[in-house]
Amino acid sequence: MPQIFTFVFMDVQKFLNQGEKLYLPNVSVDIVILGFKDGELKVLLLEFEGSWALPGGYVGKDESVSDAAVRVLEERTGLQQPYLRLFQVFGDRDRNFASEFERLLKAAGYHWNKDLWINGRFISLAYYALIHIEDARPTGGIFSQPCAWHNLDDLPPMLMDHAKIALESRTQLKRDIGMEQISFNLLPEEFTMPQLHKLHERILERKLERSRFQKKMLSLDIFERLPEPKADAPRRKPFLYRFKKEG
């Protein structure tokens, strides 16, 4: 146990002391990792001293922005091929969270001083990710924080401007699913039309006529029906579909 603690502690100190050399300054990547479970949109959050934050990180000096986003998502979920979209940039002049970092680091027993690189101003490149929640293995970061799913409609107290970022991601997602079919990334590889229907209702926060929705989706000709219906359904077994690869 002491060994594990030391190991984690070393990681944090390395991060605080050497991050300046490893990462581009003034730029961060934050990811609203979205899942869908029990008929609710979920977002993956990390806890720090009773408040929660979005998974995030910094861009390596020899790493592309999109690779950084993929890496952060992989670190928190274990997933390798996520659907990721950069949906907004938060670039306010005073977007700097020195006082919050001071409080959190001191509370967690780490050294803090005002010259630490993380106290600077950061432009946040905000992504959302659409993942199948059951495939994710939520994993805390170098602080070994609790990492858990929360309802996007009912966020806990959030650090920094992360509540705003999370809510903006939903606004963008609402727009995006009208332009392009990406929502199925929130479902298992094989899914049913009733599942997709409920998902869209939750994203858009309004009722969608079931019959018309199903006809519309199938008319797009981007989903293929599988030979076997879904086995573990309570009543009539719905057909299973899969997104067609390559047109």
Add this chain to the structure above:
Amino acid sequence: MPQIFTFVFMDVQKFLNQGEKLYLPNVSVDIVILGFKDGELKVLLLEFEGSWALPGGYVGKDESVSDAAVRVLEERTGLQQPYLRLFQVFGDRDRNFASEFERLLKAAGYHWNKDLWINGRFISLAYYALIHIEDARPTGGIFSQPCAWHNLDDLPPMLMDHAKIALESRTQLKRDIGMEQISFNLLPEEFTMPQLHKLHERILERKLERSRFQKKMLSLDIFERLPEPKADAPRRKPFLYRFKKEG
């Protein structure tokens, strides 16, 4: 004349020597400034030694990202209240243009050395701006480069990855005008439905049925018809419209 040259020269040296202190490192802002004239979409470009670049700049350490974009646009056009949208981030690992800067600066008679801050890697925050072309006063930058409008469909040789950025802006604009009425920002304050019709045809690169287009636009109830028709029209004088402020 020598005084002006000296003044400009000083500005460039200050920019090269002190930029590091004034601006956030590794982040740039590039703007695809779009206009519409003679039935063509135009983009404002700056010439450097026979090749052309998008207007751009850097984010002041005490300036928001969006203020930086507004400032860059104001510097090149004199316009104060542009329609601006951040449409993409170009963040490749090797997005660094040291060799192009070396060639350009040397050709223009400036000192160059590999440690200049502009030789670093830059993440480009790419905006497009929709402006009324007649209101703009194109103005070259600190290098007093030629600054001129070019057809977006027929770009001259471009520096860096700016051809890609310019073309991506059109892809995004095509999507955006289907979601929200923003295209009128490319027209004069008072415009006609035939003008708006031709504009949309140019943006979308396809024919749009005139009658249906006009009915559709008017049914949105976001434009108000002015009492007087457009005076300087060749045949039948079309009605003038204006975007309704505040709903």
Add this chain to the structure above:
DNA sequence: CATATTTGTGTCATTTTGCCACAAATATAT
């Protein structure tokens, strides 16, 4: 004054959408 072009608007067929109906499938209750 005739002609050609541009603009505004009407009409109608086609397509898409919203809404309801109903039967098939199937777990649960009786």
Add this chain to the structure above:
DNA sequence: ATATATTTGTGGCAAAATGACACAAATATG
């Protein structure tokens, strides 16, 4: 075993939106 309630797939029709064409008013040009 049979009835019941729920879920799912699909049909049908009215309403709305769209596409295509028609045509007259306005007006510069010859």
